[in-house]
Amino acid sequence: MVNTILTISVVLILLSVLLSLYRFIKGPNTADRVIAFDVMTIASIGLIALIAYFANRIVYLDVAVVYGLLSFIGVIVVAKFLEKSL
Amino acid sequence: MEILKIIGAVITLMGSVALLLGALGLVRMPDLYNRIQTGTKASTFGTMLTLFGLVFIFPGWTGKLIILILFVGISNPVSSHVLARNAYRAGVPLTGKTTVDRLAEDMEKKNVEPKNDAQ
Numbered sequence: 001m002v003n004t005i006l007t008i009s010v011v012l013i014l015l016s017v018l019l020s021l022y023r024f025i026k027g028p029n030t031a032d033r034v035i036a037f038d039v040m041t042i043a044s045i046g047l048i049a050l051i052a053y054f055a056n057r058i059v060y061l062d063v064a065v066v067y068g069l070l071s072f073i074g075v076i077v078v079a080k081f082l083e084k085s086l
Numbered sequence: 087m088e089i090l091k092i093i094g095a096v097i098t099l100m101g102s103v104a105l106l107l108g109a110l111g112l113v114r115m116p117d118l119y120n121r122i123q124t125g126t127k128a129s130t131f132g133t134m135l136t137l138f139g140l141v142f143i144f145p146g147w148t149g150k151l152i153i154l155i156l157f158v159g160i161s162n163p164v165s166s167h168v169l170a171r172n173a174y175r176a177g178v179p180l181t182g183k184t185t186v187d188r189l190a191e192d193m194e195k196k197n198v199e200p201k202n203d204a205q
Contacts, residue, residue, distance in 0.1 A: 001088075002143065005095035009102035009136070016102075016109035016129075023112050023121070031173040035122050035166070039112055042129045042162055043105050045154070046136035050098070053140060061150045068157055075165040083172035 006050060013047045034078050041071035094142025101135030104128050117181035118173055126166035133158050 017040055024036035045064045052060035108128025115121045137155050141148050174189060 002091045002095045005092075005099050009095075009099045012099075012102040012106045013136075016105045019106075019109035019113050020125070029118060029173075029178055031118050031169060031176075031178055032121065034169060035118070035125055036112060038162070038165060038169075039109060039125045039129045042133050042158065043109070045158065046101065046105065046133045049137055049140055049151070049154070053143065058147055058150065061147065061154060064154060065150075065157065068154070068161065072161040072165050076168055079165070079169040079172040082169075082176045 006053060010047065010050050013043050013050070016043050017047070030078070031082060034075055034082075038071065038075050041067065090142050094139040096139070097142065098136050098139030101132045101137075101139060104132030104135060106132075108132060116183070118178050119170060119180065122166050122170050126162060130158060130162045133162075 020036045020039045020043070024033050024040065027033045027036060045068050048060055048064040048067065052058065052064075105128065108125050108131075111124030111128060112121050115124055134155050137151050137158070141151050180187065
């Protein structure tokens, strides 16, 4: 029962990553691509937590913390770059 | 304890539905600023719910999951705010249906030249 519900939610999160990948490829501006990247990585944090459930390992949550930190720093760096150059 | 696990799984399912709706808004919205609003709000809420559902399933993981929830809840609004502000300063156009732009009025009042002229 629990495994079935969590498998459905993994499928939904993968669909949301695919939808934001569409915006990442098509987006007219650089900022559109950056916000699509942000949504993709934030959805991937939930996906990594669900993978940690299926593999039954708590170590994968550390991977999720580092992944979120890198995404945060990346978005802020690109945003500062946008203001100065465009 | 089976009922607690099922409650946690349903909370996780609600979070992933919120993530899916956020990504759908990211595709459907006409404008960068609307995309930032729908995408970031819904994805922050969805990820926090997804992680919170796992607390019920594995009570031993509560510490790290709470740290992750706090981190996502702090960092994601900050990064989207910085992105929206710098995109406006860089002159990313608004959509054609915009009726009021308070930031441009404030910038005119302070004699700062607004780069954004899509009205």
